[in-house]
């Protein structure tokens with residue numbers, strides 16, 4: 308049975324960020340996720356979760372200068388110290404929010420370094436962070452992003468993420484399977500979900516190609532929820548941009 312988390316970065320954007328927790332609860336969500344919490348004190352975020360009885364399903368490590376195009380640095384050679392600082396900062400937030408999944412964004416390929424050295428950097432950084440996070444029972448997620456939205460991103464394909472997660476040799480490094488990106492880059496989603504199987508650590512959804520509600524576009528979500536049910540029991544993050552207002556767009560959930 309699918310259970311959904313509201314992505315507060317993309318849903319309820321009609322409201323200021325701190326008011327989105329209450330709105331998610333009122334709309335029937337038991338869990339939330341968001342991209343980056345670092346503009347807010349972790350105590351204030353934790354208070355919102357507690358006040359509204361919500362679970363924090365996931366958030367991301369600090370990605371570097373987002374406005375300048377940065378998308379993390381976990382795979383970028385030469386930025387290991389920065390990665391470690393960001394991993395430690397995210398861990399403090401995860402502990403405060405009771406959150407068991409943190410996404411480590413790989414980054415945009417640095418053409419001054421080989422692909423092999425990016426791969427080695429990614430694996431070494433993930434091992435270091437996974438060992439630190441394991442003491443708190445927290446998983447690290449790696450997520451392939453499609454190359455239309457994130458040109459040059461180091462990780463674009465689900466099978467590459469699976470291979471990298473295995474190569475870390477750490478039980479708490481998992482694949483964040485976002486069906487929107489996976490359909491654009493890989494397709495054959497029913498088989499792909501079964502293949503990634505127990506390495507799926509988190510799931511996100513949106514329509515393809517527009518990234519709106521999962522009730523339109525080229526994916527058959529009622530079927531995909533049944534497939535996911537066989538391989539994944541966690542929250543499914545609703546990481547889409549509502550076509551109109553958030554609440555009226557939630558009618559798809561009744562059929563999920």
Ligand SMILES: O=C(O)C(=O)[C@H](O)CO
Pocket residue numbers: 342367410450452485488511546
């Ligand atoms: O873009 C996505 O799909 C994500 O989930 C990332 O966390 C942000 O780029």
Ligand SMILES: [Mg+2]
Pocket residue numbers: 450485511546
């Ligand atoms: Mg995603």
